[in-house]
Amino acid sequence: MTRLQRLATVTVRRAGDLALTLAAVAGVVCLLTLLAGVAFDVRPLVFRSGSMSPAIPTGSLALAVPVGHREIEVGDVISVPYERTRVTHRVVSIDHTEANSLLMLKGDANETADLRPYQVTAADRVVYSVPHLGAVIAWLSHPPGIFVLAGYAALLLTILMRRRANPPAPKTPETPETPAVPEPPELPQPAPKPSAGRRGRLAFAVLVLAFLLGTAMPPTWAAWTDPVSVTGATLGTTSLVSPTAAPSSGGGNGTGTGNCQAQNQALGSMITLRWEGVAPASAPPLASYDYQLQFFNRSTNQNQGAALTVAHSGAAGSRQVYQQNATTLGNLLGLNLLSNTRLQLRVRSHLIGSSWYGATTVQVNFSSSAVLAFASFECNTA
Numbered sequence: 246m247t248r249l250q251r252l253a254t255v256t257v258r259r260a261g262d263l264a265l266t267l268a269a270v271a272g273v274v275c276l277l278t279l280l281a282g283v284a285f286d287v288r289p290l291v292f293r294s295g296s297m298s299p300a301i302p303t304g305s306l307a308l309a310v311p312v313g314h315r316e317i318e319v320g321d322v323i324s325v326p327y328e329r330t331r332v333t334h335r336v337v338s339i340d341h342t343e344a345n346s347l348l349m350l351k352g353d354a355n356e357t358a359d360l361r362p363y364q365v366t367a368a369d370r371v372v373y374s375v376p377h378l379g380a381v382i383a384w385l386s387h388p389p390g391i392f393v394l395a396g397y398a399a400l401l402l403t404i405l406m407r408r409r410a411n412p413p414a415p416k417t418p419e420t421p422e423t424p425a426v427p428e429p430p431e432l433p434q435p436a437p438k439p440s441a442g443r444r445g446r447l448a449f450a451v452l453v454l455a456f457l458l459g460t461a462m463p464p465t466w467a468a469w470t471d472p473v474s475v476t477g478a479t480l481g482t483t484s485l486v487s488p489t490a491a492p493s494s495g496g497g498n499g500t501g502t503g504n505c506q507a508q509n510q511a512l513g514s515m516i517t518l519r520w521e522g523v524a525p526a527s528a529p530p531l532a533s534y535d536y537q538l539q540f541f542n543r544s545t546n547q548n549q550g551a552a553l554t555v556a557h558s559g560a561a562g563s564r565q566v567y568q569q570n571a572t573t574l575g576n577l578l579g580l581n582l583l584s585n586t587r588l589q590l591r592v593r594s595h596l597i598g599s600s601w602y603g604a605t606t607v608q609v610n611f612s613s614s615a616v617l618a619f620a621s622f623e624c625n626t627a
Contacts, residue, residue, distance in 0.1 A: 288369055290324060290333060296352030297322070297333065301371070306378040307333070309369035314346035322371040323348065325363045327600050333371065334359060340547065347547065360593045360602055361539045361552045486523040487594050487603030488536065491564060504609045505624035514571040516622040520592050520607040524562035529596060531561050537595045537602065538567060540578055543587040543610065550578040554595070565592075571620035575613070585614045 288309045295303040301322070309324050317323060317339060324333040325348070334350035337358055345366045351358040493503040506517040523534050538553040555567055567590075569577075580586055589610050594603035612623045 290331070290369075290371070292333070292374075294352075296354045297335070298354045300353050301333075301374045302376055304378075304381075305374045305376050307371045307374035309333075309371045311367055312370045314366050314368065315341060317346060317348065317365075317368060317370070323350065324369040324371060325350075325365055327363075330600055332359070332363075332600055356604060357606065360537055360591060360606065362548050485529070485594060485596055485601055485603045486525045486534070487605035488523055488565070488592055488607050489521040489605075490607050490609075491519040491521055503624075504607070505611050507611065507622035507624050509621040511619070514621050515568065516571075516574065516611060516613075517566060517568045518590050518609050518611070519564055519566050520609070522557055522559065522561065522563050522565045523594050523603070531557065533597055535595050535597055536565065537593050539591050541589045541591060543589050549586070549588060553577075571613070571615070571622065575615065575620060578613075580613055580615055580620075583616060585612065587612050 288311070290307045290309055292301055292303055292305045292307060301307060317336060319336050319339055321336050322333060323336055324331050332350065334352045334355075336348055337351045338349040340347040345364055348363045348365060348368075349358050350363060491504045504519050506519075508515040508517070520536075523531065525531055525534070534557050536555045536557065538555055540549040541547065542549045553567075555565070558565065574580075578586075578588070587610075589608055592607040592609070593605075595601070610625050612625060614621050614623070
């Protein structure tokens with residue numbers, strides 16, 4: 246074998262060793278993460294939204310641990326289930342009760358808090374995050390990354406099989422010639438330790454574990470204020486359009502045409518709440534929008550009833566209306582027969598099929614009074 250051939254052989258062997266070592270290190274890290282998840286209930290999260298920047302940028306891998314609702318404090322970064330995904334934001338206010346806690350969450354990069362509070366009995370608290378690592382794992386979990394991962398696994402198998410087929414010859418030190426003596430009977434020799442084979446098998450096993458762990462990591466989003474949309478394999482900049490207040494804002498009673506119109510009658514009172522619909526000039530199109538409505542008690546600053554979803558009606562930019570009678574609205578909001586409640590409606594545009602919301606909220610103030618069977622409304626701005 247020439248010197249050049251020996252150099253090439255050594256280079257290839259060292260490259261193979263490096264590949265095995267990198268695979269082993271990556272696999273051991275993922276294996277430790279998996280074991281930590283089993284032993285300590287640590288849950289990995291991949292951030293696919295930038296609303297927690299700069300503390301946790303897009304593409305980060307975070308580790309979270311479950312905590313009871315009484316352990317949550319203002320300033321904690323909390324991950325909670327929302328629809329078919331998760332929202333991970335910082336706690337800005339909290340209302341503890343014996344049974345559960347009501348959390349108001351806000352992304353560090355967002356100008357306003359999330360539209361609605363989250364009622365939880367337990368949640369996941371983020372304890373550590375690594376920038377960019379989540380993006381790598383997410384990329385490897387889907388094409389074309391999954392094909393790169395498969396190719397890398399095939400390369401490791403090739404290196405392993407070639408080493409098994411061509412084991413290196415053991416080196417023996419040169420000794421001076423000695424007089425011939427009778428050779429003793431051969432004794433069975435222990436087989437050489439297949440260190441390279443074991444390293445290859447270890448690397449391949451932990452690589453499989455890394456792949457399984459990577460595909461099991463749940464993504465986490467945030468309420469939409471990040472001006473990014475995903476189309477196919479490209480990233481483009483856009484913004485989710487927000488609704489605006491209706492003209493003559495401030496409302497009125499009787500024939501008022503602003504944000505609020507109250508009609509009080511002995512046989513049944515009616516409240517009409519309005520806002521100007523979205524008129525997107527670019528993607529996402531109008532058909533992708535609806536509206537999330539949340540009523541709040543202005544005296545306690547707590548949500549009153551569950552959030553409502555209202556479909557967009559009419560052309561782009563047309564006036565949207567939510568109208569309800571006193572009996573139905575009272576049942577929805579849990580208003581008592583004897584009550585005088587100062588309410589606020591908050592309206593935010595919503596991208597259908599996601600947890601993304603417009604950054605601006607339309608707020609409409611009104612009051613509801615109930616005396617036994619008679620209820621009335623009043624539009625107000627204070």
